[in-house]
Amino acid sequence: MRVLGIDPGLTRCGLGVVDGTPGRPPTMVAVGVTRTPATLETARRLVQIEEAVEAWVREHRPDAVAVERVFAQHNVPTVMGTAQAAGIAMLVAARHGLPVALHTPSEVKASITGSGRAGKDQVGAMVTRILRLTAAPKPADAADALALAICHVWRGGATARVDAALQAAAVASARQRRAFTQARPSRGAS
Structure with a gap:
């Protein structure tokens, strides 16, 4: 599975791509940060983020x-800026028909370091170790994007299976209700 992790931000938006499967060490494909100048109006900054995320999706698939x-x-x-950048990331993914997962910072930290309260240095160190890199990705937004991708590889498979099971159970339940309703005699029948 190839996952694009996005650490949204209006000034710095971290982007990281990881290949991996649960139970195996993931590998880094690409990492970077897209920056927008604070002097630019918000709408133009969001366009720049959209263009960057679009380019990453097209390039890394x-x-x-x-x-x-x-x-x-x-x-x-x-x-507000972080939420707007996250919305742009989700929009680009949806445009390409890609599933989007939202992970909380503490969920990512716990997945990567074992502690939901880990600091940025700890996350960077563990990303470096997990991906067998020679140095931690800089700035921290880049390391955070890779951490998001790793977290999704490790947790996403299980989450997808749970979601699929819940959906299958809902479909089966709806079929049973329909069958029960159709098999029941109507009240006015003698």
Whole structure:
């Protein structure tokens, strides 16, 4: 499975592509950061992010996209920019028919380091170790994007199987209800 991990941000948006399957060490395909100038109006910055994510999807052809789930912060302008960038990432993935998974920062940290409270340095060190790199990707947004992709490879397969099982159970339940309803005699029949 090839996963494009996206650490959304209006100023810096981390992008990382990983190939892997659960139970095997993943490999890095590409990593980078797209930057937008703070002096540019927000709409133009979002266009630049969209163009960058679009280019990465076309070049690397991922099977899935993993985006960091935006969580509430006290800094509203930062959260707004992050949410807008995340929306752009999801839009590009949807345009290409790719499944999108949202992972919380603590979920990613726990998956990569074993602790949901790990610091950025710990995440970078573990990404370096897991992918057998010679140095941690810089800036931290790049390492975070790779961590998202790794997390999805490791957890995404299980999540997809659970979702498929739930969907199959819902379909089976609906069939049983229809069969029961059709087999029941109507109340007015003698």
